[in-house]
Structures are given as structure tokens and as C-alpha cells.
Amino acid sequence: xxxxAASHGLGVPVRVFDAxxxxxxxxxxxxxxxxxxxxxxxxxxxxxxxxxxxxxVLAASVGIAYLAVGVRILVRAGLREHRPVVYLFGGGLxxxxxxxxxxxxxxxxxxxxxxxxxxxxxxxxxxxxxxxxEGGRDLPMDDRLPDVRRLGDVVVAEVTARVVPRLAATxxxxxxxxxxxxxxxxxxxxxxxxxxxWPAIRDVSMANGLVRVDAAGGVQELIALAAHTPNAxxxxxxxxxxxxxxxxxxx
Numbered sequence: 001x002x003x004x005a006a007s008h009g010l011g012v013p014v015r016v017f018d019a020x021x022x023x024x025x026x027x028x029x030x031x032x033x034x035x036x037x038x039x040x041x042x043x044x045x046x047x048x049x050x051x052x053x054x055x056x057v058l059a060a061s062v063g064i065a066y067l068a069v070g071v072r073i074l075v076r077a078g079l080r081e082h083r084p085v086v087y088l089f090g091g092g093l094x095x096x097x098x099x100x101x102x103x104x105x106x107x108x109x110x111x112x113x114x115x116x117x118x119x120x121x122x123x124x125x126x127x128x129x130x131x132x133x134e135g136g137r138d139l140p141m142d143d144r145l146p147d148v149r150r151l152g153d154v155v156v157a158e159v160t161a162r163v164v165p166r167l168a169a170t171x172x173x174x175x176x177x178x179x180x181x182x183x184x185x186x187x188x189x190x191x192x193x194x195x196x197x198w199p200a201i202r203d204v205s206m207a208n209g210l211v212r213v214d215a216a217g218g219v220q221e222l223i224a225l226a227a228h229t230p231n232a233x234x235x236x237x238x239x240x241x242x243x244x245x246x247x248x249x250x251x
Contacts, residue, residue, distance in 0.1 A: 013087055013088070013089050014088045014089060014090060015087075015088045015151075016085065016086070016087050016088070017085070017086040017087075017088065017141075017145045017146060017147065017148065017151050018085045018086075018145070018146070036062075036063070036066050037063050037066050037067050040059045040060070040062055040063035040066070041060075041063050043059045044056045044057070044059035044060035044063060047059060048060075083144060084096070084139075084140070084141065084144075084145065086141060086145060086151060088151065088154065091105055091106065092104050092105040092106050092108065092109075093155070095133075095139045102133075102137075104133050104134070106158040106159065106162060107162060108133055108134045109131055109132070109133050109134075109155070109158070109159050110132050110133070110134070110159070110163070111131070111132040111159065111163070111230035111231045112129055112130070112131050112132070112152070112155055112156045112159050112160075112230070112231060112233075113129070113130040113132075113226075113227065113228075113229070113230045113231075113232070114127075114128075114129055114152065114156065114226055114227070114232060114233070115127070115128045115129075115130075115209070115226065115227035116128075116209060116226075117209075126142070126143050127142065127143055127148050127149050127152060128140065128141070128142040128143070128227075129141045129142075129148065129151070129152035129155060129156070131155055131159075132230065141155075156233050159231070159234070160231070160233050160234040160237060163231055163234045164234050164237050164238050164241065167179075167184070167234070167238050168238055168241045168242060171184055171185060171186060171238070171242050172242075174186055177238065179229060179230060179231050179232070179234065179235045179238075180211075180224060180228055180229030180230055180231075180232070180235075181224050181228070181229065182211070182213075182222070182224065182229065182235060184235070184238060184239060184242065188200070188201065189201065189204070189213050189222060189239065190222075191213075191222040191224065194220065194222065196213055196215045196219055196220075196221075196222060197219075198242075198243060200215045200216050200217050200219045201213060201214070201215060201216075201239070201243065202214045202215060202216045204235070204236050204239040204240065205236060206226055206232050206233060206235075206236050209225060209226050209227065210223055210224070210225060210226060211223070211224045211225070211226050211229050211232045211235060211236070213239075
């Protein structure tokens with residue numbers, strides 16, 4: 001893996017994000033629970049035969065509870081799944097664990113799609129970052145990776161820093177940049193054949209899982225799911241740059 005990274009000029013490894021850690025923990029728990037059940041099952045039989053029913057029933061109940069927990073872990077762990085390992089470097093990353101390890105420089109990554117789902121009003125947010133690499137290959141990074149939010153933020157920042165200047169140059173030269181369902185051009189921002197001209201744009205933002213283009217003067221706003229908008233963060237920054245260049249800053 002290090003040889004592959006060196007051949008791509010990725011620099012020094014910074015951190016490893018290994019989704020297999022969760023599987024190892026699951027296996028360890030399964031072993032411990034299995035041993036406990038193996039001890040409790042014959043113990044409950046012996047106590048019941050000896051007439052000590054309450055101890056036998058207690059041992060059997062605990063054994064059944066441990067067995068249920070083990071089955072739940074087994075179902076949720078996905079032990080046969082190939083889990084990713086991401087090696088983060090100063091100049092890019094190596095994606096492994098789901099096939100052969102592949103090294104990518106930051107310039108080799110073209111888009112990042114961010115999705116965050118919260119379980120309940122006070123539940124934690126489950127993050128998923130889908131990175132699109134050269135050749136159209138998608139690299140999924142979800143919360144099976146420890147601290148995936150930190151990894152995703154780094155990748156988003158690196159990709160955004162490279163994508164935005166290129167797209168801004170396209171718009172400045174009279175072209176159109178397409179990001180998901182949005183089209184950013186010299187006349188404004190369009191989606192589903194509806195155009196919001198630059199003078200009417202008040203705010204372009206990404207929050208609560210939505211990408212939103214707020215408009216003034218009775219113009220209908222544009223909204224899309226961030227999970228369906230590749231480079232949503234880059235879109236917000238691109239719109240800010242284009243608006244500033246037109247002396248019409250948006251927030």
C-alpha cells in the first residue's frame with residue numbers, strides 16, 4: 001500500500017480510517033457471549049435437576065438474553081461484507097478493503113456527495129460521503145469508518161479547493177457549470193427549467209440536508225436534496241465567487 005501511495009506522490013501518511021475495527025469488535029463480543037452461553041446452558045440444567053429452580057431459571061434466562069444479543073450482533077455486523085479502509089495522505093488517499101487498493105491524488109477526485117441522516121430529533125447524525133474518482137468510480141465512506149465526519153470534511157475541502165476555480169473560470173467565460181440539478185451560468189442559477197437571475201438571488205446555502213437558492217422579488221426559490229447534489233459545498237462557494245465578481249455578493 002505504501003509503495004502504491006509513493007508511486008502517486010501522495011506524501012506522508014496522516015491517518016488510517018479502518019471500518020474493519022467494528023467487525024473485529026463484533027467478533028470479540030460474539031466469542032465472549034458464546035462462551036458465556038456455553039457455561040450458562042449446562043449450569044442451568046444442573047441447577048434445575050438439583051431442584052434449585054430459581055437459580056436454574058435465572059441462569060437459563062441470562063443465557064437466552066446473551067444468545068439474543070449475539071444473534072443481533074451477528075445480523076447487524078455483516079461479517080461477510082467487505083469493509084473499506086481509507087489511508088489519508090497529505091497529497092491524496094488510498095482506498096482499500098473492498099477490492100484492490102487504489103491510490104488517488106486529490107486532483108483525481110472530481111466530486112463529493114454528502115448525506116447526513118439523523119435518527120430522531122436528538123439522535124446522532126449518520127454521515128455518508130460518496131467520492132467520485134477518475135473513471136467514474138464511486139468510493140463510499142459511511143459511519144462504519146471511525147470518525148468518518150472528519151475524513152469527509154478533509155476530502156470535501158480538498159475537492160472543493162480544486163473544483164471551484166475551474167468552474168468559476170467556466171462561468172466567467174460565458175459557459176455553464178452543472179452541479180446535480182443546478183446549472184450556474186452568466187445569467188443566474190437554473191434548476192428544472194426555472195432560472196433565478198443573479199440580481200434576484202439573496203442567498204445560496206446548504207443546511208439540514210438541503211441546497212437552497214433563496215430569491216427576492218417574488219421569484220420562486222430553488223431547492224434540492226444535498227444527497228442528490230454532487231459537490232454541494234462547491235456549489236455554494238462557486239455561487240458566492242461568481243456573485244462577488246458581478247458586484248452582487250450573496251451570503
